[in-house]
Amino acid sequence: MTNIARMAVVCLIAAIVLLAVPIAEAQTAPDPPAAPVPVQILAAKKIFIANGDSAAVFGVPSLAYNEFYASVKNSNQYELVQAPADADLVLEVRYEIVFPGATELQLRLAVIDPKTSVVLWRITEHVQPWGRDATGRKNFSKAIATLLSDLQNLRSSSAATTGPPAPNN
Numbered sequence: 001m002t003n004i005a006r007m008a009v010v011c012l013i014a015a016i017v018l019l020a021v022p023i024a025e026a027q028t029a030p031d032p033p034a035a036p037v038p039v040q041i042l043a044a045k046k047i048f049i050a051n052g053d054s055a056a057v058f059g060v061p062s063l064a065y066n067e068f069y070a071s072v073k074n075s076n077q078y079e080l081v082q083a084p085a086d087a088d089l090v091l092e093v094r095y096e097i098v099f100p101g102a103t104e105l106q107l108r109l110a111v112i113d114p115k116t117s118v119v120l121w122r123i124t125e126h127v128q129p130w131g132r133d134a135t136g137r138k139n140f141s142k143a144i145a146t147l148l149s150d151l152q153n154l155r156s157s158s159a160a161t162t163g164p165p166a167p168n169n
Contacts, residue, residue: 052094
C-alpha cells in the first residue's frame with residue numbers, strides 16, 4: 001500500500017470517528033425530572049420501627065434494630081410508637097451480607113405505609129469493611145447515622161421542592 005493510500009485510509013477512519021462522536025452524544029437521553037416523594041413520608045410524625053432481621057452482628061443480637069432505634073429516638077424528629085397501627089410510617093431496618101462474595105455488608109431501611117403495607121421507599125447504606133472489631137463497630141455506627149441522615153435528607157429535600165405537606169383533616 002502506498003503512502004498516499006495509507007493517508008487516505010487514516011483520514012477516512014478519523015472522519016468516521018469524529019462524525020460518530022456527536023451522534024453518540026446526541027442519542028444520550030437526559031435524566032428524567034425527580035419524581036415526587038410519597039406524601040406519607042413527608043407528613044409522618046409517628047414512627048414504628050420494625051426489626052427486619054434477627055442476625056447477630058459482632059455477637060450482639062438485633063444490633064441494627066437497637067442502634068437505629070436509639071438514633072431515631074435521639075434525633076427527636078419523630079414520635080416513636082409501640083404499635084404499627086398507631087404509626088404514620090413503619091421503618092424496617094435490617095443488616096445484610098450481599099452475595100456473591102459475602103464481603104459487602106449493608107444496612108437496608110424500608111419505609112412502609114402501615115395502612116396499606118406498601119413499601120414507599122428503600123434506602124441502602126453500605127458498611128465499610130474492617131479488620132478489627134472496634135473499627136467494624138465504628139463503621140457500623142457511621143452507616144446507621146448515614147441511614148438516618150438519608151431519611152432526613154429525603155424529607156427535607158422533597159419538602160423544599162414540593163412545599164409543606166397538606167394538613168390532615
